[in-house]
Each structure stands twice: as structure tokens, then as C-alpha cells.
Amino acid sequence: MRAVQCTQWGGPELLKVVDVDLPDPGPGQVRIKVAAAGVNFPDLLIIQNKYQMQPPLPFTPGAEVAGEIVAVGEGVEGLRPGMPVAALCMIGGFAEECLAPAAACMPLPPGVPATLAAAFVLAYGTSWHALRDRAALQAGETVLVLGAAGGVGLAAVEIAKAIGAKVIAAASTDEKLAVCREHGADQTINYASEDLRGAIKAATEGRGPDVIFDPVGGRYAEAAFRSIAWRGRYLVIGFADGEVPALPLNLPLLKGASLVGVFWGEFAKREPKQNAAGMAELMGWVAGGKLRPRISKQYSLDEVPQALTDMGQRKVVGKIVVVPG
Numbered sequence: 134m135r136a137v138q139c140t141q142w143g144g145p146e147l148l149k150v151v152d153v154d155l156p157d158p159g160p161g162q163v164r165i166k167v168a169a170a171g172v173n174f175p176d177l178l179i180i181q182n183k184y185q186m187q188p189p190l191p192f193t194p195g196a197e198v199a200g201e202i203v204a205v206g207e208g209v210e211g212l213r214p215g216m217p218v219a220a221l222c223m224i225g226g227f228a229e230e231c232l233a234p235a236a237a238c239m240p241l242p243p244g245v246p247a248t249l250a251a252a253f254v255l256a257y258g259t260s261w262h263a264l265r266d267r268a269a270l271q272a273g274e275t276v277l278v279l280g281a282a283g284g285v286g287l288a289a290v291e292i293a294k295a296i297g298a299k300v301i302a303a304a305s306t307d308e309k310l311a312v313c314r315e316h317g318a319d320q321t322i323n324y325a326s327e328d329l330r331g332a333i334k335a336a337t338e339g340r341g342p343d344v345i346f347d348p349v350g351g352r353y354a355e356a357a358f359r360s361i362a363w364r365g366r367y368l369v370i371g372f373a374d375g376e377v378p379a380l381p382l383n384l385p386l387l388k389g390a391s392l393v394g395v396f397w398g399e400f401a402k403r404e405p406k407q408n409a410a411g412m413a414e415l416m417g418w419v420a421g422g423k424l425r426p427r428i429s430k431q432y433s434l435d436e437v438p439q440a441l442t443d444m445g446q447r448k449v450v451g452k453i454v455v456v457p458g
Contacts, residue, residue: 135457136228137437140191142182145441150434153193155230158206162232165218168200168247170226170455172432173255173284174348174373177441179224185396188224194437195226195455196398198233199241199250209235217241219250221258221401227437229457236405239412242420252284252426252452253415259370259397260288260346261411264296266400267393268344268366272297277333277342279357280349280373281318282309284452287427289346290316292415295423298344301336303329303353305447312450316425329353333360341365341388354378358390365390373447427451 136153158164176194178184199219205212212218212235220238225231241250264270276293280286281302293300294317302313303322310321322332333341341362347354351374358367358380365388372378385392401408418424429451432440436455443449 134229136193138191139180145438148438158204160207161235162206163202163235164204165200166203166230167198167457169251170195171197171251172440172453177445193225193228196223197221197254198226199247219254221254227455248454249426251454252428256284256288257415259285260292262397262400263368263395264292267395270296274343275299276344277301278346279303281313282450285348287316287451290318291424295418329356330360349374350378351376358384361388361390363389367392368395370395431456
């Protein structure tokens, strides 16, 4: 089968498409014919040896897929060949077929396109875990979403609205902010042209947001945290800006605020029942029209380096997917 392979640490231009053999699924695994694979910022980090979890070389990147099960390993129950699923595989997704843990597979309802399903698992799973589970977001609270036009950012906007919160979306261009408003944002901030602290103060009438959702890190983190409400929760999602910020620890003390880490992949592995409940709630919101994942572009396997380059250069709005066929 054809697969994208990382043979040395570095940028997307070093990736190669090669023919490889995929082993049969082991105990607790399934083998999936990949119809579509989601592209995420961790896919860029992992090939640069910068992610929390690093596989040995060589490996195939790609953390989430949708497709059809073609084989199941020993001990797998409830899944069978021919069943359409979305799955979190962590690596291996940018290929014609991949292996995934059975516990990380979600059967797809009839009529859900593979491209939508492949763009759903990681972004919406992460944002649900962050807002619903880690922040315990309540209806009527205010959420500030940084990097709001990216995959997890738009998911956070939609999920916060589904919960009943007020959403302030922050992004780097007016075009991106227009997309955020299309997906439910109540107010927007262009942090490339506006003073972030001043804009947050104006948007919240001086009170500050109850929850800050931050997948960006870097230069905006301290300004955002200084603006948080009393008893606020600051969600550390990731560092798309490329810099891990160093926050003065007197800030959470002064605001009675919490810094809350969000690592959805580890949550899904350690707490599979809670994760399954989250996925069920998400699918219910999809069926009810409350969530509308935005797929802005599709790429082939040969175009994976370009997809990851676009991701790294912050050119992606919503989600992008790889279609092996």
C-alpha cells in the first residue's frame, strides 16, 4: 500500500510517499481502509520531533482517520469488517490503510461523509474535553477563543455555543473572523490590529472572560491571562505560535484563576468511557445541526507536505483533510 513516511526529523519537505506492508491487526486493534484523514497541528510537530509523544523512525504521520474496517484483531467486540468508523490512530493515518485501537474507534451514523468524520474526531474531541470536561463551562458564561479560525478553534466556538455560552473569537485577519461569526461567535477581536487586552476589556465590560481557550500560546498568552475574570479557567491546548509562554505565577494567584492543561489523546486513552460519552454528545449535536465542521481543502497523499506546510504557515481555516484515493 502507499503511505507517507517520515524517515528523518525535520520539515514537511522531507516526507516521502512509499510502498509499505501493513501488519495484520494485533489484539485490540482494527485495520481500516482510509477514506479520509484529518490534518492537525500535532502532525507537523511530530515529524519535527517536537511533540509530547514521539514514535521511532521511520513512521507514517496522521492522527485521525475515517474509513471502513477491513479486519479486526483478537478480543475486539462491537466492531466488524465493513463497518464505517472514525478513529484516533495517533500515527499511520496518511496512508491507504492504517491500524487503530478498537477503543479509539467511533461507528459512524448513516449518511455521515468520511471527509467530515475525519475532520471531526481530534478537533471536536479536544474542544469538548477542554470546555465540557476540564473547564466545566456553564451556559451564560463567557469564553474567549484564541486562534478561533483554526480547526480546534472553530470547534470550540461551536461547542461553547451549543453549551449556551457567549463566545468572543480572536484571530489574525478580518477574513478569519468572518468565518468565526458564520459559526456562531458573538463578538470578534483581530489581535493582529487591535490591542488584545483593551479589546477583551471592551467586549466583556471590564469583567473578563470566564474561560480562555488557547491553542496558540506565544505572545498572546500573558495579555489574555491578565484579562481573565475572577475564578477564570485558562485552558492550555497547544502552541501553534511556536513558543511555549512563561506566565508569571502571581497572575493566577491575583485572579483566583486556574491554569488547566488539556491533553485529549491521553484523556481518551485513560478515560475511554468518559470520552465515549463526549463523542456521543458531539454526534447528537451534529445530528441536531449545532455543529458544522468546516472542510476548507482536500489534499492527496502526494500533497501531504504541502498540507502540513499550509498548516505551519497558518493558512488553514477550519479543517483540511487528506484523501488517499
